[in-house]
Amino acid sequence: MMYLKERQEIIDYGIKMLEMGLTKGTGGNLSVFVRDKGHMLISPSGIEYHKIKPEDIVVMDLDGNIISGDKKPSSEHEMHSIVYKTRDDIDAVIHTHTIHCAAVSCMNVDLPAVHYMIAVAGGKNVRCAKYATFGTPELAKNAIEAMKDRKAVLLANHGLLAGAKDLANALNITDEIEFVAQLYLMTKAAGEPVILPDEEMDLMLGRFASYGQIKSDKK
Numbered sequence: 001m002m003y004l005k006e007r008q009e010i011i012d013y014g015i016k017m018l019e020m021g022l023t024k025g026t027g028g029n030l031s032v033f034v035r036d037k038g039h040m041l042i043s044p045s046g047i048e049y050h051k052i053k054p055e056d057i058v059v060m061d062l063d064g065n066i067i068s069g070d071k072k073p074s075s076e077h078e079m080h081s082i083v084y085k086t087r088d089d090i091d092a093v094i095h096t097h098t099i100h101c102a103a104v105s106c107m108n109v110d111l112p113a114v115h116y117m118i119a120v121a122g123g124k125n126v127r128c129a130k131y132a133t134f135g136t137p138e139l140a141k142n143a144i145e146a147m148k149d150r151k152a153v154l155l156a157n158h159g160l161l162a163g164a165k166d167l168a169n170a171l172n173i174t175d176e177i178e179f180v181a182q183l184y185l186m187t188k189a190a191g192e193p194v195i196l197p198d199e200e201m202d203l204m205l206g207r208f209a210s211y212g213q214i215k216s217d218k219k
Contacts, residue, residue, distance in 0.1 A: 007054040014049040028096040029074035044071035075135035090163035100181035101160040113196040119204040121152035131156035
């Protein structure tokens with residue numbers, strides 16, 4: 001079976017995502033891009049994470065053609081593939097419906113720097129992409145536009161998309177941005193949060209260029 005290691009990584013990180021409370025049921029999806037082959041491996045649609053088997057992972061090219069697998073790929077495969085087409089710094093993508101990120105996205109506002117950990121996503125904020133129906137080319141285009149110079153983007157009235165060189169860092173970004181979104185909602189409920197100034201965030205972005213990266217055995 002081709003890409004057995006990558007298939008197992010998608011299964012393992014899907015379970016981690018579930019156990020960390022970053023999704024529930026069959027919500028969300030994960031993918032890995034084998035750049036030198038031009039192949040994207042993505043989680044199947046509608047199968048519980050604990051029940052996914054290596055052979056259920058779908059291998060596709062970036063034009064949506066299935067290379068291997070008899071399961072239906074995630075309905076958001078176009079949103080994953082457009083990231084790989086556009087960004088050479090991202091080889092793994094996680095999409096979730098984390099409750100606090102989804103709540104912020106329902107306000108159709110950017111997530112500001114209420115906490116310095118937002119820098120893990122590569123910017124002074126996490127932008128909110130314009131709303132589009134799930135699984136459509138329009139959503140994919142809106143997402144990649146708002147994700148420019150960032151490693152995460154909120155999807156209006158939907159959830160979060162995060163990307164990195166590997167699934168370990170994509171999951172870390174997902175977890176940290178969900179934490180910042182929770183803080184933002186809590187402080188908004190209590191009053192008005194104090195947003196960190198651009199000067200401080202410039203300093204944080206410099207530090208996060210090396211700090212906070214999860215080590216991976218990916219070659």
